[in-house]
Amino acid sequence: MTLSKIEKLASWVKEGRRIVFFGGAGISTESGIPDFRSAAGIYQQEKASPYSPEEILSRPFFDRHPEVFYDFYKTKMIHLHAEPNQAHRCLAWLEDEGKLDAVITQNIDGLHQKAGSRSVLELHGSIHRNYCMDCGRFHSLEEVMSTGDPVPKCETCGGTVKPDVVLYGENLDTQVIERTVEAISEADLLLIGGTSLTVQPAAHLVTYFRGQRTVLLNASPTAYDNQADLLIAEPIGTVLGQVESLLKAGS
Numbered sequence: 525m526t527l528s529k530i531e532k533l534a535s536w537v538k539e540g541r542r543i544v545f546f547g548g549a550g551i552s553t554e555s556g557i558p559d560f561r562s563a564a565g566i567y568q569q570e571k572a573s574p575y576s577p578e579e580i581l582s583r584p585f586f587d588r589h590p591e592v593f594y595d596f597y598k599t600k601m602i603h604l605h606a607e608p609n610q611a612h613r614c615l616a617w618l619e620d621e622g623k624l625d626a627v628i629t630q631n632i633d634g635l636h637q638k639a640g641s642r643s644v645l646e647l648h649g650s651i652h653r654n655y656c657m658d659c660g661r662f663h664s665l666e667e668v669m670s671t672g673d674p675v676p677k678c679e680t681c682g683g684t685v686k687p688d689v690v691l692y693g694e695n696l697d698t699q700v701i702e703r704t705v706e707a708i709s710e711a712d713l714l715l716i717g718g719t720s721l722t723v724q725p726a727a728h729l730v731t732y733f734r735g736q737r738t739v740l741l742n743a744s745p746t747a748y749d750n751q752a753d754l755l756i757a758e759p760i761g762t763v764l765g766q767v768e769s770l771l772k773a774g775s
Contacts, residue, residue: 529756530763534770536737536754540713543623545615546730548630550718550742554609554761557633582692590684591674597687598669601632602651608639610765611717616640617768626707630719630726632689645704647696647726649689658683696725708732717741717760721748 537543549559575592577600579585586593608616616639618624627636628645634652636644654663656678663685668676676685690696708714712735719742721727730738730748740752741760749755756763 529754530766531770533739533754533756533763534767534774536713536739537618537623537767538771538774540623542625542711542735543618543713543715544626544628544707544711545624545715545717546628546708546719547717548719548721548723550720551609551611551629551760552606552631552633552635553718554611554759555603555606555633555635557603557606557635578692583694586686586691594675602665602669603633604669606633606635608635610761610768611763612636612639612641614764614768619643625711626703628704628707628729630723632687645700645707647690647700647704647729649687649697651687651689653688654685655688656681656683657686701729704729705732709734711735712737714738715741716748716752717764719746720744721746 549557553559573580575585577596580593580596612635615624615627615636619627619641624643626643626645627641628647629636630647632646632648632651634650652665654665654668654676655661656663659678659681661678661680663676663678668685668687671677677683678685708729709732711733714730714733714735714737716730716738717740719727721730737753738751739754739756740746740748741756741758741763743757743759745757
């Protein structure tokens with residue numbers, strides 16, 4: 525990676541007034557959370573299972589086999605010891621500096637908030653929110669993980685507790701989508717990082733960008749590469765960490 529690319533990105537970030545970050549699983553792999561579709565991803569690891577991960581992570585499957593869903597969910601989707609990396613921390617710092625308007629994430633791990641980001645739009649929900657399907661009572665992640673039952677049950681009414689994550693076959697939250705479209709359409713610099721831009725309808729949202737510059741930070745090629753003004757195929761934590769250092773050194 526040439527320094528000129530990092531310097532160019534740093535200068536664009538410095539000039540930006542309404543920056544939006546749109547990210548996916550690749551931003552959390554440097555925190556030890558595996559992604560889904562890469563060679564080392566969850567979908568490749570589960571080939572021996574009678575059910576595919578896509579099937580397990582669907583709403584019909586959850587309704588029919590909640591115990592199988594929760595076994596997969598707790599062992600493959602929850603990473604209690606994961607900590608934010610340089611990318612998460614840089615984005616939180618940019619928000620504190622008044623330059624970043626929003627983090628839009630496809631991730632459900634909550635690491636952006638753990639790093640200090642406040643304006644986070646979670647397209648696919650969060651492992652940290654769980655609700656009883658009968659009475660709506662909130663349950664923390666700690667409650668879900670500590671229960672001895674194969675399927676967490678509500679202490680109030682005995683109903684099944686479901687994570688507030690969007691499963692295959694479920695719609696994205698309308699209000700989150702509206703806020704996402706607004707943030708992207710009003711941004712002057714769009715940073716896209718750690719996403720293959722293949723998961724719909726989330727990936728389509730970047731097409732609402734009408735600003736000046738798009739930067740794509742992704743280790744593997746995407747269908748959006750030829751539309752980016754700057755393309756950096758390096759670890760996103762390393763890239764944003766260097767950008768933050770350059771900006772702080774020049775302030």
